[in-house]
Amino acid sequence: MLQFLRTGSRAALPTQQLTRGLLGNQRVLGAAGFIAGFRRVGTRHKELVEVFLGALGRGKYSAARHTLLSTAPMTLGDNDAFDLAELAERLRGAGTSKIISAGH
Numbered sequence: 001m002l003q004f005l006r007t008g009s010r011a012a013l014p015t016q017q018l019t020r021g022l023l024g025n026q027r028v029l030g031a032a033g034f035i036a037g038f039r040r041v042g043t044r045h046k047e048l049v050e051v052f053l054g055a056l057g058r059g060k061y062s063a064a065r066h067t068l069l070s071t072a073p074m075t076l077g078d079n080d081a082f083d084l085a086e087l088a089e090r091l092r093g094a095g096t097s098k099i100i101s102a103g104h
Helices: 002-036 043-057 061-065 084-091
Strands: none
Touching (some): 043 061, 061 084
8 A cells, every 4th residue: 555655646547446446346345344454453452452462471360351341252263152261271471572453
């Protein structure tokens, strides 16, 4: 995306062609979903995820639990129920060096 913006008016024709293809393949709702992925997660939310993962990695189950809504469902894959204790066990001793986020 940034390459197109940096190129200026020379990017107009390729942009038009790509837009036409996106709308043709994904329709309006699919294209809107694709574009929504360009929205970045806010710093506050990213930091919350860092706190959550850090707490689990250090074995601080209760600190991790406080970052979640009590009604937040957790699944492994699409449908398999997964609870926080299982996730904490899997992540014990884990750490992060950089968290990459995308979308909203």
